[in-house]
Structure formats: C-alpha cells, structure tokens
Amino acid sequence: MSSPPPVQAHLSIADGDETVREHLLTVDVGEADGDVKFRIRNLAKKSDTTGAAILNRLTLDIPRGVIMGVIGPSGSGKSTLLRALNRLWEPPSGTVFLDGRDILDVDVLSLRRKVGMLFQLPVLFEGTVADNIRYGPQLKGKKLSDEDVHKLLTLVDLDSSFSTKTGSEMSVGQSQRVALARTLANSPEVLLLDEPTSALDPISTERIEGALVKLKQKQGMTIVMVSHSIKQIQRIADIVCLLVDGEIVEVLKPDQLSQANHPMALRFLQLSS
Numbered sequence: 001m002s003s004p005p006p007v008q009a010h011l012s013i014a015d016g017d018e019t020v021r022e023h024l025l026t027v028d029v030g031e032a033d034g035d036v037k038f039r040i041r042n043l044a045k046k047s048d049t050t051g052a053a054i055l056n057r058l059t060l061d062i063p064r065g066v067i068m069g070v071i072g073p074s075g076s077g078k079s080t081l082l083r084a085l086n087r088l089w090e091p092p093s094g095t096v097f098l099d100g101r102d103i104l105d106v107d108v109l110s111l112r113r114k115v116g117m118l119f120q121l122p123v124l125f126e127g128t129v130a131d132n133i134r135y136g137p138q139l140k141g142k143k144l145s146d147e148d149v150h151k152l153l154t155l156v157d158l159d160s161s162f163s164t165k166t167g168s169e170m171s172v173g174q175s176q177r178v179a180l181a182r183t184l185a186n187s188p189e190v191l192l193l194d195e196p197t198s199a200l201d202p203i204s205t206e207r208i209e210g211a212l213v214k215l216k217q218k219q220g221m222t223i224v225m226v227s228h229s230i231k232q233i234q235r236i237a238d239i240v241c242l243l244v245d246g247e248i249v250e251v252l253k254p255d256q257l258s259q260a261n262h263p264m265a266l267r268f269l270q271l272s273s
C-alpha cells in the first residue's frame with residue numbers, strides 16, 4: 001500500500017510586534033486530513049499581579065490528526081496555552097477557533113467533551129474503574145455496557161479485570177490509564193495532555209504513548225501534549241512547538257530540532273541527549 005501524501009501544515013508565528021511570520025511546514029502526518037483543527041489568533045494573557053505577559057499575542061494553527069508536542073522552559077506558558085483550548089480560562093484578548101468556530105460560542109460542557117484533558121496526576125472519582133469510565137456518557141443519558149468498558153480498558157492497555165477495582169487499589173500509572181479511558185469514553189476529537197507521563201515509570205509511559213499513537217492513527221485524533229521530555233516528543237510527536245516567555249519561537253518536526261535557530265531549542269536538544 002502506498003503511503004499517504006504529506007500534509008502541508010500552515011503555521012504562523014506571532015512576533016513581539018505587529019508582524020506575523022508565516023511558516024509553511026510540510027508534515028507527513030499519516031492519516032491526518034490536513035485541515036486545521038485549532039486556529040489560535042493573537043491569544044494574550046497578562047499576570048493579574050505583575051501585569052507581565054504570560055502569553056504574548058500567540059498565533060498558531062494546529063492541524064487535525066497530529067500529535068503536537070509543546071515544549072519550553074518552566075513558566076513559559078505551556079499549561080496556560082493548553083488550558084485556553086478547552087476554556088479552563090477565557091482570554092481577555094485573542095480567539096481560539098475549533099473547526100472554524102470561536103470556542104466562546106460553543107457550550108462549555110460540549111466543548112470539554114469534544115476536547116478532553118488529562119493532567120500530570122490522575123484523580124479518580126469514588127467508586128470502581130467502571131463507574132469512572134461510565135460517568136461522562138451517563139451525564140448524557142448513555143449507559144456503557146460492560147463490553148464498552150472493557151474495550152476502553154483494552155485501548156489503554158489495561159486488563160478487563162480492572163473494571164471492578166477502585167482508585168486506592170491501583171498505582172499512579174494504572175490510574176493515569178484509567179483517567180485516559182474515562183476521557184476517551186466521551187469520544188473526544190481532541191486530547192489535551194499536560195505532562196501526562198511525568199509521574200510514571202518507563203513501562204507505563206510506553207503504554208500511554210502507545211495508546212496515544214493508536215488514537216491518532218486509528219481515530220484521527222488531534223493530540224496536543226505538553227512534555228518536558230524531548231525524547232518523548234521525538235518518539236511520538238509529528239510537530240513540536242517551542243514556547244519561550246509566552247511566545248512561540250520555533251515550530252518544527254521533532255527530527256529538525258537540531259536545525260532550530262533559537263538557542264533554547266538547541267539547549268533542550270543538548271540536555272536530552
């Protein structure tokens with residue numbers, strides 16, 4: 001079978017002034033259809049206390065069906081960017097479009113079903129793993145069968161026997177996979193991941209990464225993942241975006257990091273080898 005044609009991802013990067021540098025990047029993203037999933041325009045946020053820019057008129061297109069890695073030094077605005085995409089905060093200026101629609105015009109609960117999020121440390125609700133997984137669909141009046149629950153567990157590489165366990169009976173790595181299954185139960189189109197494996201051992205990390213790649217390949221899911229591990233980004237991301245002081249300074253394919261112009265990109269690469 002011939003491989004799918006490369007997808008042209010259009011990425012525009014805001015400078016500190018009014019100029020916007022336009023980048024055209026060819027990204028081979030397998031089965032992705034090349035449309036833009038998120039169009040982020042002039043997104044800005046200032047600190048309430050100091051008035052300093054947390055995000056500085058950030059402009060970026062995120063293509064549909066890719067894994068985009070977001071890297072950058074601590075405090076550069078990675079989590080703030082991620083949290084804007086499902087309205088965990090609402091920007092005083094700038095716009096986020098999802099499939100061409102301003103996310104402020106979308107009902108916040110349906111937005112968060114469409115755009116699922118996973119944090120560094122999983123927090124499971126009371127009850128069993130199956131209760132956790134059934135929770136989201138139940139809010140919409142849909143009852144997942146045992147088979148549905150087992151399928152979701154399989155997707156995150158957990159045995160179906162886990163469905164009767166509770167949070168206290170599981171490791172952090174297992175709980176993180178349940179949290180992923182719980183998010184997936186809502187059939188999201190996008191996953192936002194904020195350092196989802198930083199508290200996990202290499203085996204659990206490998207399992208989560210495997211599940212993410214499968215979700216991208218089989219369901220065309222768009223995944224935006226903040227990670228401090230360049231090696232992880234190089235293993236699974238199609239595009240990597242480097243944030244420094246609230247601005248995007250590089251957008252590259254992970255294997256192009258060594259060609260980056262920004263010294264912070266090269267420093268990241270150096271420290272990870």
Ligand SMILES: Nc1ncnc2c1ncn2[C@@H]1O[C@H](COP(=O)(O)OP(=O)(O)OP(=O)(O)O)[C@@H](O)[C@H]1O
Pocket residue numbers: 047048049054072073074075076077078079080081
């Ligand atoms: N609600 C807030 N009010 C004031 N400042 C904030 C708020 N949220 C975040 N910040 C500041 O914004 C900056 C960016 O924070 P953010 O958490 O997005 O960074 P990050 O790149 O994800 O960092 P890390 O890698 O350490 O998680 C930091 O300087 C932080 O102190």
